[in-house]
Structures are given as C-alpha cells and as structure tokens.
Amino acid sequence: MCGNLKKLPNEVLNMQQLRHIEMSRSFDDGQIRLPSGIRILVNLHTFCGLYAGDGIARELSSLTQLRILGIKRVCDDHGVSFLNPS
Numbered sequence: 001m002c003g004n005l006k007k008l009p010n011e012v013l014n015m016q017q018l019r020h021i022e023m024s025r026s027f028d029d030g031q032i033r034l035p036s037g038i039r040i041l042v043n044l045h046t047f048c049g050l051y052a053g054d055g056i057a058r059e060l061s062s063l064t065q066l067r068i069l070g071i072k073r074v075c076d077d078h079g080v081s082f083l084n085p086s
Helices: 010-014 056-060 076-083
Strands: 020-022 046-051 068-072
Touching: 046 056
Parallel strands: 020 046, 046 068
Antiparallel strands: none
C-alpha cells in the first residue's frame, strides 16, 4: 500500500493515542525515516521497521509504554546511542 514511503508524515504526531506502528514489510526494508518529535507518541506499544538514524535513541527513550521495538540497519555510530540514550 505505501511501498514508496520514505518518511512518516508529520501528521502522525497528531495521533496521540496511536499504539502500533509496524513498517516491517516496507519496500525499502527499514529505510523509513521518522519525523522529529516522535517522542510525543507516549501511548505507543509497538514500533517496528524503523531506520536508526541520528537522535532516534533519544526520541525513543521517552516512549515508556513501548513493549516491542524493531530497528533495522543500525550502524556502529548509532548503536552506542541505544545503550546510553542520554
């Protein structure tokens, strides 16, 4: 359905009650970027198929309800930030 999606639209940030984002079957296999401010989706329980780019660990550290996280293509430079997001 959204095979050419490169970035989640900023409008997704208006969906405060959103609980699940699953992009694991995306066309680019984990290359979908996130809008800045994804940390405000505090009710998110599942987040799969996202690209581990700059600052993503800091954004995800605010998602305290997150139970399932699926990250693809984490390079060495970004991998350390997931161990210590602050």
